[in-house]
Amino acid sequence: MGLEVGDDRVPVNADKPHLWKPDIAQSVDFYNHWFMQFAPQAxxxxxxxxxxxxxxxxxxxxxxxxxxxxxxxxxxxxxxxxxxxxxxxxxxxxxxxxxxxxxxxxxxxxxxxxxxxxxxxxxxxxxxxxxxxxxxxxxxxxxxxxxxxxxxxxxxxxxxxxxxxxxxxxxxxxDPIIRNAQERRQLATIRQWLEQRGYSYIGGGTRLSFERMQPGTFSFRLNIPILLQGGTKQINIPIDIVIQPIQSSPSQLPLLIEAKSAGDYTNPNKRRKEEAVKMAQLRNNYGNNVRFILFLCGYFDSGYLGYEAAEGIDWVWEHRIEDLVLFGI
Structure with a gap:
């Protein structure tokens, strides 16, 4: 069986290092423009x-x-x-x-x-x-x-x-004030983009299970239960954005997205292992069909991107949000 668009084995941005530097520059400009315009008000x-x-x-x-x-x-x-x-x-x-x-x-x-x-x-x-x-x-x-x-x-x-x-x-x-304002804006941007394409938002208070989401729906800040290694302790992993594609099959898991923004290069590199740990835990519990990507805005350098790519994690830049289509959305 050939690979199709939306298959997590088909990299969208992780396998294109020749595009990373121009994307980094555009993302930094995008973040700085937002910061100067909206951060003081926040x-x-x-x-x-x-x-x-x-x-x-x-x-x-x-x-x-x-x-x-x-x-x-x-x-x-x-x-x-x-x-x-x-x-x-x-x-x-x-x-x-x-x-x-x-x-x-x-x-x-x-x-x-x-x-x-x-x-x-x-x-x-x-x-x-x-x-x-x-x-x-x-x-x-x-x-x-x-x-x-x-x-x-x-x-x-x-x-x-x-x-x-x-x-x-x-x-x-x-820093938390700016980070929270940026997160709200990122989620609002994705919500608008999805709703323009016929998707319906489901609130997190509906006891929603990500395994039973209907095609064409999405949710924010959804907790996904996992068993830690050894299988004796269950914890919840919070996921920022969970999207079940309109064209999904009954057995297809939703696309899981972590929204990430950064106003400098230092902190993302300090915390870059967190995404890899989260993805490993999800796949240990739900199999290799789990699709987990990042939604990036701001200061993410080649070192950060290279690390995530090596861990099998792909991403979408906020300044090029239409890349979500390439993940089957």
Whole structure:
């Protein structure tokens, strides 16, 4: 039987290194154009939302004059904000060390916005009191100038302080802000391209199984269950884009796509093994008919592309999205 377009054994871009350099240049230009046009707005939107969160934290703590265990227990999500309200701003691990408190408590408060369910009341009060004392001692009195005088701040002073702390918070998460905005744009681009060609989107909340997807459908951020080597532990592998071609046969698995964007060459090369591991796990569970490709935008150099090609992973450039047709879509 001959190979057909859409067969994963027919490389689309992985076997054409003579095209890699011009594609890399076009992809970098594409990313930089997007960044200059849209990234500042994404950052500003996040900054506005973060400023409101800081203002709420100031209201709950009576403008940093009442950082009590009761307040921290009621509003555990304030902790990252309070860390950025100090001089100098302190990292999470630095707070744990300075206060001498449990890392589990701090991580639960920051990552899950909760108090650990099994911590006893006395321990909790002691640990939260230690955190409050460190924050109060290190509070940035250049920003929160009313702490020196014990007077009530004006609304203008509170707003100004909130903006400064929000800027500090956004500075620590600027890369995720841009990455999340870019991912949303990549998924929206693929969705528009597919729907223009008659495909129907299926939401991830429908308990969808990728093995039972109907022809002409697609979904985003779908979890695919696999058994790890040894077959004793099951985990879910999240896949950004799952597409069942319109012309697919009943036994054909959907095309699995990982959306990747990068604003520099360093990080992709540090993490280039992740895709190969993911594909190996999928094929170990579902056979060699699994088709797994990348959707690339930004800084992916020849070293990255060569590594993925050697691992049998192909890709589509966002600036040439029509290459999806060559994968049977």
């Amino acid at each position: 950052y500003r939107d996040t900054r506005i939302a973060t400023t409101k969160q800081v203002e709420s934290a100031l209201m709950w703590t009576e403008n940093l004059t009442n950082i009590t265990p009761a307040i921290l227990q009621q509003y555990p999500s304030v902790l990252p904000i309070l860390r950025m309200a100090t001089a100098p701003p302190i990292a999470r691990d630095r707070l744990i060390g300075l206060a001498g408190v449990s890392s589990n408590l701090v991580k639960n408060m920051e990552e899950k916005q909760r108090i650990p369910p099994r911590i006893d009341r006395e321990t909790l009060d002691n640990e939260l009191r230690k955190i409050g004392k460190i924050i109060a001692r290190l509070a940035d009195k250049d920003i929160f100038s009313w702490l020196n005088t014990e007077r009530q701040p004006t609304d203008t002073e509170v707003n100004r302080a909130a903006i400064i702390v929000a800027d500090r918070l956004c500075g620590t998460i600027s």
